[in-house]
Amino acid sequence: MNGLRSILLRRETGIAVMIVLFTLAVTLYKPQFFTANNLRVILLLTPLVMIAAMGQMLVLVARHVDLSMGSMLGLSAMITGMMFRDMPEVPWGLGFVVAIGIGAFLGLINGALVTLFRLPAIIVTLGTLNLYRGLTFIVSNARQVDRQFIPSDLKAMSQSSPIFGIPWIIFMAFAVALLTYWFATHTRVGRQIFALGSNPVAAPLRGIKVTLVTLLVFTIAGALSGLAGIMYASRWGFVNPSNTGFGFEFQVIAAVVIGGVSINGGVGSVLGVMLGVLLMGCVAAALPLLGIPGTAQGAIYGAVILIALLIDRSVRQQGIASLKRVRA
Amino acid sequence: MTEAVPLISARGISKSFAGVEVLRDVDLDLQKGEIHALLGENGAGKSTFAKILAGVHRPTRGTLALNGQPVEVPNPVAAQKLGITLIHQEPISFPDLSVAENLVLGRSEDGWWSGVPWSEMTREARRYMDLLGVSIDVARPMRGLSIADQQMVEIARALASDSRLIIMDEPTAPLTPREVETLFGIARRLRDEGRTIIFISHRLEEVRALCDRVTIFRDGNKVATDTIGNLTDADIIRLMIGRPLKEYMHKEVANIGEVALEVQGLTLPGVFSDISFAVKRGEIVGLGGLVGAGRTDVARAIFGVAPAESGTIKVHGKPAEIRQPDDAIALGLAFVPEDRAQAGIFRTLSVEQNITAAVPGKIAPGGVIRRAVEKVLAADSVKKLRIRLASVNQPIGELSGGNQQKAILARWLLADPSILILDEPTRGIDIGVKAEFYDMIGELAAQGRAILLISSELPELLALCDRVLVMAEGRLTAEIPRAEATQERVMNAAVPRSQRQVAA
Numbered sequence: 001m002n003g004l005r006s007i008l009l010r011r012e013t014g015i016a017v018m019i020v021l022f023t024l025a026v027t028l029y030k031p032q033f034f035t036a037n038n039l040r041v042i043l044l045l046t047p048l049v050m051i052a053a054m055g056q057m058l059v060l061v062a063r064h065v066d067l068s069m070g071s072m073l074g075l076s077a078m079i080t081g082m083m084f085r086d087m088p089e090v091p092w093g094l095g096f097v098v099a100i101g102i103g104a105f106l107g108l109i110n111g112a113l114v115t116l117f118r119l120p121a122i123i124v125t126l127g128t129l130n131l132y133r134g135l136t137f138i139v140s141n142a143r144q145v146d147r148q149f150i151p152s153d154l155k156a157m158s159q160s161s162p163i164f165g166i167p168w169i170i171f172m173a174f175a176v177a178l179l180t181y182w183f184a185t186h187t188r189v190g191r192q193i194f195a196l197g198s199n200p201v202a203a204p205l206r207g208i209k210v211t212l213v214t215l216l217v218f219t220i221a222g223a224l225s226g227l228a229g230i231m232y233a234s235r236w237g238f239v240n241p242s243n244t245g246f247g248f249e250f251q252v253i254a255a256v257v258i259g260g261v262s263i264n265g266g267v268g269s270v271l272g273v274m275l276g277v278l279l280m281g282c283v284a285a286a287l288p289l290l291g292i293p294g295t296a297q298g299a300i301y302g303a304v305i306l307i308a309l310l311i312d313r314s315v316r317q318q319g320i321a322s323l324k325r326v327r328a
Numbered sequence: 329m330t331e332a333v334p335l336i337s338a339r340g341i342s343k344s345f346a347g348v349e350v351l352r353d354v355d356l357d358l359q360k361g362e363i364h365a366l367l368g369e370n371g372a373g374k375s376t377f378a379k380i381l382a383g384v385h386r387p388t389r390g391t392l393a394l395n396g397q398p399v400e401v402p403n404p405v406a407a408q409k410l411g412i413t414l415i416h417q418e419p420i421s422f423p424d425l426s427v428a429e430n431l432v433l434g435r436s437e438d439g440w441w442s443g444v445p446w447s448e449m450t451r452e453a454r455r456y457m458d459l460l461g462v463s464i465d466v467a468r469p470m471r472g473l474s475i476a477d478q479q480m481v482e483i484a485r486a487l488a489s490d491s492r493l494i495i496m497d498e499p500t501a502p503l504t505p506r507e508v509e510t511l512f513g514i515a516r517r518l519r520d521e522g523r524t525i526i527f528i529s530h531r532l533e534e535v536r537a538l539c540d541r542v543t544i545f546r547d548g549n550k551v552a553t554d555t556i557g558n559l560t561d562a563d564i565i566r567l568m569i570g571r572p573l574k575e576y577m578h579k580e581v582a583n584i585g586e587v588a589l590e591v592q593g594l595t596l597p598g599v600f601s602d603i604s605f606a607v608k609r610g611e612i613v614g615l616g617g618l619v620g621a622g623r624t625d626v627a628r629a630i631f632g633v634a635p636a637e638s639g640t641i642k643v644h645g646k647p648a649e650i651r652q653p654d655d656a657i658a659l660g661l662a663f664v665p666e667d668r669a670q671a672g673i674f675r676t677l678s679v680e681q682n683i684t685a686a687v688p689g690k691i692a693p694g695g696v697i698r699r700a701v702e703k704v705l706a707a708d709s710v711k712k713l714r715i716r717l718a719s720v721n722q723p724i725g726e727l728s729g730g731n732q733q734k735a736i737l738a739r740w741l742l743a744d745p746s747i748l749i750l751d752e753p754t755r756g757i758d759i760g761v762k763a764e765f766y767d768m769i770g771e772l773a774a775q776g777r778a779i780l781l782i783s784s785e786l787p788e789l790l791a792l793c794d795r796v797l798v799m800a801e802g803r804l805t806a807e808i809p810r811a812e813a814t815q816e817r818v819m820n821a822a823v824p825r826s827q828r829q830v831a832a
Contacts, residue, residue: 186444191425195433198424205384205420206433207405266424 011260047173055221063265070248071132077229081145092151107222197265341390368545382414383407428453585609588778594639614793662745709738730761
C-alpha cells in the first residue's frame, strides 16, 4: 500500500507516464513513430546528452551548475580530432584518454575557480563557456576537422552493433549511467555530494571536505563532457569549432531538470535523469515526423520542457495533498 | 557528587568575538552521570560555553580536560570523536537524505571510495530508534519530520557515536508537553547509563524536574554552580539578573494623552493568546519577556505581517482592519523589525534610498522620483538622527549596525507615524549609540507618539518605559507601572512556570 503510493509519487513515475502518453499520442497520429527503426533514431539522439547529463546531475546535486559543458565538449573534441588529423599513427583508442583528460582538466579549472575564489558557479561557467569556445577557435585556426581524418574504427562505434542492432555508443552511455548510479548511491563520497547540496552549512560540521567534493563534481562533469566530445566525433564524423557542442549545455540541463534533479541541490536520481533524456529524445524525434518546420522546432522544444515541468509540479502537489488528506 | 575524576574539566575558558569578551574565565567540572543545567539571560554566555565544548567555537583562552586528560576540541568532528555531541534547538540536518543516512554521516573513518553499506546502516539506525523507543521510519527523508523527531535522530546520532557528553541547547522550546516528557524520559535513561547531559533552558520548572545541578551565567561570567535543591527560584532569578544597574537616560516626562493603540483578545493559536493592552499618545510601553515568548509575533500581528486569528485592534479609538502592512502604514503605524539584515535594510542600496523607501508618495508623486526632494529629505534625516556616514550615496551595508538602525528609524519617521513599534532596537549596538537611541525614543514620545518597545534588556525597559508588559509562553503575565518596575518583578513574570499568578 504504502510502497505503491510512494512509487506513484516518485518523480520517475511521472516522467515515465509522460513518455508513454507522448509516444501514444504521436503514434496515433503518425503510426510510423513507433517502429523499430524510429526507436533506434530516438536512442541515437540520446547517448551524448545522457553521458553529460550524469555529470550535470552531480553538479546540480551539489548545489552548483555547469554552463560550460558544450564548450568543454567542443574543445576536447577539437583537440582530439586534431590529434587524429596531425598524428595519424596514434592508436584511435588513445583519443578517449585524451578527450576525457582534457575535459577533466577544463572541469577542474571550473571547480578551482568556484572553490578558491568563492565565485558563484553560474558566473564562473558562463565565463568559461565563452573562454573554452574561444580557445577552440584559437587552437583550430577556426578550421573544421573533416570526415576523412576521424578514424573509421571510431566512427564505426556509432554504427556497428554488438547486439540487437543497437550501436556501441548507446551501450557506453548506459554503462556511464550505471557507473554514476553506483557512485552516487553506493560510495561514501557520492552520498557526501548529496549531503553537501542538501545543507552546505552543516556539511563541514559533519567532516565533509567541501572543497574536495566540489572540485570532484566539476572534474567529473568535465571528464564526461570530454567523453561526449569524442563520441560526437564518432557519431557525426567531424569536429567543427562553432557547431560542435554549441548549445549542448542547455539540452543537458533541460533533461536533468525534467528528470527531477533539484536546482536547489540535494535531490536527484540517475533513473530520473535517464528518463528525462529519453523524453527529450522522443520529442526531438517526433518533431520532424509531425512535419513541424525546422524553424519552429526550437520554440516547440522549449515549450515542451516548460510543460513537462508544470505537469510534474501539479501532479506531485496533488499527490502530496491527497497524502495529507489520507493522514489527517 | 563523589570526587571521581570529572568527565569534563573546564579551566579559565574565555571567548571574545571581534574584541568583545562574551565569556570570562569560566571554571566548570561536569561529572559522569549527571544532568547539568546552564542558566542565564540571553547573551549571558551559556550557549557560547556549550559551543566551545562542542568545538563550534574555539576558546580565546583556557583549557579543557576530558577524564583528566587535556584535550583540544578544534571542530565539531573532533568533538564527536571525543564523544561530545551538541544537539541544536532546530537540529542541523540534511533534509534530502534519509534518517539513517543522517544518523551515520560524518561518523565513519572510512575513505572516500568505501562503499555505503545500506542494509547494515538501516538496521543499525532501526536499532537506535528502538533503543530510544521512538517509531521513526529510518528510510524516509529527514525533510518533513517534526522538530521533536529530528531531535530524536540527533540523540540517536549521539548514541551511535557513543557520546559521553550530550549537550541540548534549549531543546524543549519548540516541543509540545508530551514530546518534552518523552525527551526527559530519554535524558534520564542516558544519565543512568553514566552519560553526562548539559541542558540549556529558560524554563525553571523543567530544570527542576530534570536536572541534578545548575550553573548560572551572567554577563559572560559563571556566577554559581550548585545542586538544584539548594537554590530557590528566587535565588536563581537573583543570580541571573543581579548585575549592577547601569545609569541610563531617564525618560522625560511627557504629556500622556488619549489611547492611540488598543488591542483586545488578540489570539493566534499556538503562538500567542488573549493579548490585551493599550498604548496612549506620548507613552512608552515596554514589552518584556524571554526570546520566544511571542512578543515579536504580537508586533507582527498588529502590523499585519502575520495577522492574528481573533481579537480586535483599535487605532485612535476606531476599530481597524489590518490584514497587511499597507493597512497599518495607512493608519499611521510604523514597525522597526528586530532582524535588520533580514527584514529591515536593502543592503546594496544607498543610505539615501533606504531612508526614503517608505515614502514613495513624498519623493515620487506620480511615480517619477524627484531627486531633489529625495536628497533634502535624506540629508535632513541624517542630520536629525546624527547618522555617521561617508556619503548618503554609500550602500547601507557599509554602515555600522547602530547607524543602519538609525537609518531605518529615519525611514519610518519620514512617514510621520503616530504609533511606533520598535522590536529590540538596540540589539547589537554599542553603548554610545544606545544612549543616543534612548534620547531619541524619549523625544519621539514627547512629540506625542505612542511607542511600543520590545526589548530583552531589562535596564532598558526600566529606564525608558512608563509601563512594562511582560509576556511568557504567548500570554501576557504582568503589567507593571513604572514606579513598581524592578528587574526581579519583570524576570519573575518572564520565566515560564506551570502555575502562575498574573501580577497586578
